[in-house]
Amino acid sequence: MAPGQVTGRTRPMKPKKQQRTQKRKRDDVDVEQLEQAVSELDSKATYTNFSDLPLSAPTTAGLKAAHFSALTDIQAKAVPLALKGKDILGAAKTGSGKTLAFLVPVLENLYRAQCVGGDAGLGAMIISPTRELAIQIFEVLRTIGRKGHLFAAGLVIGGKGLQEEQDALARMNIVVCTPGRILQHLSQTAAFNVDNLRMLVLDEADRILDMGFKRDVDAILEYLPADRQTLLFSATQTKRVSDLARLSLRDPEYISVHEAATSATPKTLQQNYVITPLPDKLDTLWSFLQTSKKSKILVFLSSGKQVRFVYESFRHMQPGIPLLHLHGRQKQTARLDITEKFSRAKHSCLFATDVVARGLDFPAVDWVVQVDCPEDADTYIHRVGRTARYEREGRAVLFLDPSEEAGMLARLEQKRVPIERINVRAKKQSSIKNQLQSMCFQDPQLKYLGQKCFASYARSLHVQKDREVFKLDQYDLEGFAASLGLPGAPRIKFLKADAEEVKRRKNAPREAAVAGSEDEAESGGEEDEDGAAKTKSKNAVRTKYDRMFERQNQDVLADHYAKMIRTEDRNDVDMNRLDGEQEGDDDLFDVKRRIPAGDDSPSADEDDDDAEEDASADPATREVEGAKTIHIPGAKEALILDSKRREKMLKSKKKLLKLKGKGSKLVYDDDGNAHQIYELEDEEAFRARGEAGEQRRKFVEDEAERVRQADLLDKELAKEKKRSKREKRKERERAEAEAEGGEGDEGGVLDGGEEDGLANFIADAQAGSIDGSEAEQEPPKRQKKWFENDKARERTSRAEAAGAREIETFDDLEAEAARLLG
Numbered sequence: 150m151a152p153g154q155v156t157g158r159t160r161p162m163k164p165k166k167q168q169r170t171q172k173r174k175r176d177d178v179d180v181e182q183l184e185q186a187v188s189e190l191d192s193k194a195t196y197t198n199f200s201d202l203p204l205s206a207p208t209t210a211g212l213k214a215a216h217f218s219a220l221t222d223i224q225a226k227a228v229p230l231a232l233k234g235k236d237i238l239g240a241a242k243t244g245s246g247k248t249l250a251f252l253v254p255v256l257e258n259l260y261r262a263q264c265v266g267g268d269a270g271l272g273a274m275i276i277s278p279t280r281e282l283a284i285q286i287f288e289v290l291r292t293i294g295r296k297g298h299l300f301a302a303g304l305v306i307g308g309k310g311l312q313e314e315q316d317a318l319a320r321m322n323i324v325v326c327t328p329g330r331i332l333q334h335l336s337q338t339a340a341f342n343v344d345n346l347r348m349l350v351l352d353e354a355d356r357i358l359d360m361g362f363k364r365d366v367d368a369i370l371e372y373l374p375a376d377r378q379t380l381l382f383s384a385t386q387t388k389r390v391s392d393l394a395r396l397s398l399r400d401p402e403y404i405s406v407h408e409a410a411t412s413a414t415p416k417t418l419q420q421n422y423v424i425t426p427l428p429d430k431l432d433t434l435w436s437f438l439q440t441s442k443k444s445k446i447l448v449f450l451s452s453g454k455q456v457r458f459v460y461e462s463f464r465h466m467q468p469g470i471p472l473l474h475l476h477g478r479q480k481q482t483a484r485l486d487i488t489e490k491f492s493r494a495k496h497s498c499l500f501a502t503d504v505v506a507r508g509l510d511f512p513a514v515d516w517v518v519q520v521d522c523p524e525d526a527d528t529y530i531h532r533v534g535r536t537a538r539y540e541r542e543g544r545a546v547l548f549l550d551p552s553e554e555a556g557m558l559a560r561l562e563q564k565r566v567p568i569e570r571i572n573v574r575a576k577k578q579s580s581i582k583n584q585l586q587s588m589c590f591q592d593p594q595l596k597y598l599g600q601k602c603f604a605s606y607a608r609s610l611h612v613q614k615d616r617e618v619f620k621l622d623q624y625d626l627e628g629f630a631a632s633l634g635l636p637g638a639p640r641i642k643f644l645k646a647d648a649e650e651v652k653r654r655k656n657a658p659r660e661a662a663v664a665g666s667e668d669e670a671e672s673g674g675e676e677d678e679d680g681a682a683k684t685k686s687k688n689a690v691r692t693k694y695d696r697m698f699e700r701q702n703q704d705v706l707a708d709h710y711a712k713m714i715r716t717e718d719r720n721d722v723d724m725n726r727l728d729g730e731q732e733g734d735d736d737l738f739d740v741k742r743r744i745p746a747g748d749d750s751p752s753a754d755e756d757d758d759d760a761e762e763d764a765s766a767d768p769a770t771r772e773v774e775g776a777k778t779i780h781i782p783g784a785k786e787a788l789i790l791d792s793k794r795r796e797k798m799l800k801s802k803k804k805l806l807k808l809k810g811k812g813s814k815l816v817y818d819d820d821g822n823a824h825q826i827y828e829l830e831d832e833e834a835f836r837a838r839g840e841a842g843e844q845r846r847k848f849v850e851d852e853a854e855r856v857r858q859a860d861l862l863d864k865e866l867a868k869e870k871k872r873s874k875r876e877k878r879k880e881r882e883r884a885e886a887e888a889e890g891g892e893g894d895e896g897g898v899l900d901g902g903e904e905d906g907l908a909n910f911i912a913d914a915q916a917g918s919i920d921g922s923e924a925e926q927e928p929p930k931r932q933k934k935w936f937e938n939d940k941a942r943e944r945t946s947r948a949e950a951a952g953a954r955e956i957e958t959f960d961d962l963e964a965e966a967a968r969l970l971g
């Protein structure tokens with residue numbers, strides 16, 4: 150089988166094509182025999198090997214080449230039924246071979262239907278919730294289809310040019326895809342014809358049918374012919390009647406390999422949990438890595454921001470095991486690269502979101518560590534299923550906050566997940582809190598990541614549906630912030646439920662924009678992190694303001710933005726919130742839209758991105774009394790919003806700075822803690838040191854002594870300076886004297902050393918005199934000074950000339966002085 154391959158019919162037949170045609174003729178005979186054998190197949194019988202089933206020669210050869218011979222439980226039950234054209238809901242444990250349970254029937258049913266080549270059109274569509282899983286399914290399809298099948302198969306998951314995919318789609322017989330991208334083609338690619346579709350497969354069906362993909366899947370189903378075979382597979386299967394109705398299943402067979410089993414997870418998987426209060430989670434994780442350096446570990450965290458922070462901070466601390474990280478916000482190429490690296494690695498630790506929780510078949514994972522509690526038992530089952538695959542051994546450990554223990558254990562018990570508590574050995578437990586703190590202090594980027602990590606974790610807790618497991622008020626969030634190395638918990642604002650309606654009305658324009666974009670996401674979005682459909686606009690025009698207000702966690706400050714805000718306590722990032730708003734502690738983040746007075750539709754300069762950032766992010770902008778007065782922290786007075794010019798001013802960082810007061814100076818101690826220059830001492834500590842008068846006297850004495858010592862030092866330094874000055878002068882005089890003594894001695898004069906300038910000047914003068922041409926000349930006339938007339942200058946010159954001639958000794962000088970005075 151060649152992916153994306155198509156045969157042309159207008160050109161003369163090449164030898165290869167001839168061979169193919171002959172092969173097809175042979176296949177026709179095969180097909181008839183196979184049809185007969187399949188119709189006689191007893192779907193209730195127990196089959197143990199692939200060779201027991203009526204499979205085509207290419208499939209048999211492909212399976213053999215990949216060393217698949219014995220059927221797994223799910224394969225033994227599902228394949229015969231699927232070969233007979235039945236709709237199937239297949240549920241089996243993770244790693245039990247569900248992929249082959251649907252791929253073998255896909256190849257076989259299309260083969261028997263001779264759905265091959267460009268004219269046959271698309272015969273089978275296999276939908277996966279994530280790109281990584283789609284790629285993996287496609288690889289397995291290639292592996293077992295490469296021995297003689299002529300289907301054109303393709304992968305449509307985005308990340309490539311749309312045009313490229315469009316061209317290939319028109320010729321495909323089998324497509325493996327993600328919901329968002331295939332829907333995009335169904336609605337945009339004219340040549341993509343699905344009228345002949347015979348089989349639809351949903352891998353991780355429960356995930357694909359849940360709310361995140363609902364709109365996409367419903368829209369896809371609209372395009373597909375109703376007369377088709379549908380196969381649904383998952384480790385946690387849906388049996389909801391509404392889902393089955395949506396898919397128009399025809400008398401489906403429900404095959405559950407779980408139901409007979411005592412547990413929903415593989416027998417070879419050892420599962421434990423440890424009670425770790427939220428603030429100690431990273432310490433426990435670090436300690437775990439320190440004791441498992443020779444393992445392959447997959448660590449699940451609840452969001453991409455958590456993943457980034459843990460990866461970046463742990464990387465700096467050099468844990469002694471190669472680290473990788475994967476989340477939905479990474480570029481597709483990077484994601485693939487990391488997936489491959491982790492697959493190949495022998496010892497490595499991958500920090501990841503639930504984007505890798507389902508279906509991925511990383512070889513030989515030793516440990517699955519769930520640092521953040523999964524949202525439900527199904528997610529737990531999929532996560533731990535990344536280890537102990539297909540009869541291999543594996544271990545899983547779940548970190549639970551004390552408040553999560555009872556609720557989560559009850560959920561796991563309901564799903565028949567056997568899990569036991571273990572304790573962390575105190576001896577092995579080490580703390581990285583101080584290291585994280587100093588790293589966050591030194592690296593503002595890391596601190597910013599930490600803030601975002603905190604906010605996203607708090608948000609993830611808040612949006613959890615299962616309130617019996619996730620009790621928001623029982624988490625030590627302050628301690629958690631400290632454990633991330635943050636100087637305090639970024640304050641996250643939760644709305645009060647009853648205040649929600651008021652806010653909704655106030656924020657109506659934003660909500661409309663967000664709702665619009667969500668619609669888009671569900672109908673045309675691509676998968677983003679954690680497998681959720683990503684917002685993607687197609688028809689609605691979204692301005693940058695819409696995007697701006699959709700942003701989450703605006704209350705966590707970016708560095709540049711934090712600098713603009715005067716706070717008593719810099720950790721309290723939510724200090725400058727709207728006046729009069731009440732603090733709630735049990736509801737959603739408040740992402741408050743700040744509406745300029747008298748203008749609901751943003752009118753600022755669309756090109757000024759900085760301005761947009763500042764204006765959007767600045768919680769210091771307040772709405773007071775109908776949003777007419779704005780208070781800028783640090784500004785002397787409130788700013789009245791009475792014109793567009795003033796509004797603009799608020800959007801310019803530079804202008805905003807002008808309105809602000811100056812910051813106060815801080816000094817940092819050796820541990821990196823900031824202090825005011827003069828800080829009041831703790832009163833108790835002060836009293837403990839003795840009576841105030843005595844302390845004062847001692848202070849004065851000490852200071853006097855310090856001043857005396859400093860004075861002595863100063864005097865010594867001054868003396869030293871004087872001495873060296875004197876020596877330098879003497880040195881210079883000596884050099885001058887030597888130079889004068891050596892006049893006429895050419896070598897001596899020109900070898901000026903330190904006093905080159907002087908030596909050269911003398912040499913020039915000599916050259917003039919040797920030349921002789923100007924020997925008898927008068928010295929050049931000096932410039933007239935501003936107070937001299939011509940006569941006065943003449944007089945002075947004569948006197949100078951006379952003086953110059955006569956004064957040679959001290960006696961001459963005295964005589965001249967007497968002459969002048971007399």
Ligand SMILES: Nc1ncnc2c1ncn2[C@@H]1O[C@H](COP(=O)(O)OP(=O)(O)OP(=O)(O)O)[C@@H](O)[C@H]1O
Pocket residue numbers: 216217218219220221224241242243244245246247248249383384507508509510534535538539
């Ligand atoms: N018949 C078989 N013989 C030997 N190995 C098999 C067989 N079927 C599947 N495997 C192997 O078992 C592993 C798990 O298979 P697969 O990925 O299909 O599991 P799964 O049930 O889809 O798991 P998940 O629920 O996590 O998606 C793979 O490495 C695959 O190669």
